[in-house]
Amino acid sequence: MKKILITGAGGFIGSHLVEACVRKGLKVRATVRYNSMNTWGWLEKTAVRDEVEILSGDIRDYDFVSKASQGRDAVFHLAALIGIPYSYVSPLAYIRTNVEGTYNVLQAAKEQGVGNVLVTSTSETYGTAQYVPMDEKHPLVGQSPYSASKIAADQLAISFHRSFGLPVKIVRPFNSYGPRQSARAIIPTIITQILSGQKEIKLGNTAPTRDFTYVKDTVEGFFSVAGNEALNGEVVNLGTGREISVGNLVE
Numbered sequence: 001m002k003k004i005l006i007t008g009a010g011g012f013i014g015s016h017l018v019e020a021c022v023r024k025g026l027k028v029r030a031t032v033r034y035n036s037m038n039t040w041g042w043l044e045k046t047a048v049r050d051e052v053e054i055l056s057g058d059i060r061d062y063d064f065v066s067k068a069s070q071g072r073d074a075v076f077h078l079a080a081l082i083g084i085p086y087s088y089v090s091p092l093a094y095i096r097t098n099v100e101g102t103y104n105v106l107q108a109a110k111e112q113g114v115g116n117v118l119v120t121s122t123s124e125t126y127g128t129a130q131y132v133p134m135d136e137k138h139p140l141v142g143q144s145p146y147s148a149s150k151i152a153a154d155q156l157a158i159s160f161h162r163s164f165g166l167p168v169k170i171v172r173p174f175n176s177y178g179p180r181q182s183a184r185a186i187i188p189t190i191i192t193q194i195l196s197g198q199k200e201i202k203l204g205n206t207a208p209t210r211d212f213t214y215v216k217d218t219v220e221g222f223f224s225v226a227g228n229e230a231l232n233g234e235v236v237n238l239g240t241g242r243e244i245s246v247g248n249l250v251e
Helices: 012-023 062-069 084-089 091-112 145-164 186-195 215-226 246-250
Strands: 003-007 027-033 053-057 074-077 117-120 168-173 235-238
Touching: 003 012, 003 062, 012 027, 012 215, 027 062, 053 062, 062 091, 074 091, 074 215, 084 091, 084 145, 091 117, 091 145, 117 145, 117 215, 145 168, 168 215, 186 246, 215 235
Parallel strands: 003 027, 003 074, 027 053, 074 117, 117 168, 168 235
Antiparallel strands: none
């Protein structure tokens, strides 16, 4: 992998991935969603901004994705509409972005002869744990339109490998955390309340357990999976293998 395309590069994990690729000496082309101010999300403030080719567009636009894929050795596909609550409001938005957007990436990679495609999934595809630890054989449960759209995208990616021989791998990160994470997430929520001087941390149910992975370790997991040809057509969970309850996390 010498020339990399990273979709969704302005996001939490995507921006860290961009920086890691540059540090590894790779030539990075990054896509971010176009907006009227032409801002690039977290890439605005990154130290490697001038070393990255940044394209603004829409993952739902096949022409844009096809052009972005030209001359690339590998694609790291992270662009997605995330967040469970809004998926109940507009399921179609998630279908168009997460399913059709992934189709555009896969089809463009197939037509452009891209030799390595890594599709980013989510642990939300498993729903509520039916057994632990949750391995890759755990049933997929679309508990929300968001998780259903990611399941569909994953299955589409696997079909492109089985039908057309496209070298696709799927990674499912578990609870990544670190700088640039949404303030709605549990760790930023706790930190924000502490910094604001609150004497009591206000949270909901503190019994659920999570497998937290620092974002830079998640990124290294991406590289490990992408560099393993034996994993073509496979799904790989990314986590530490250790769980902690929200209550213990606060402590």
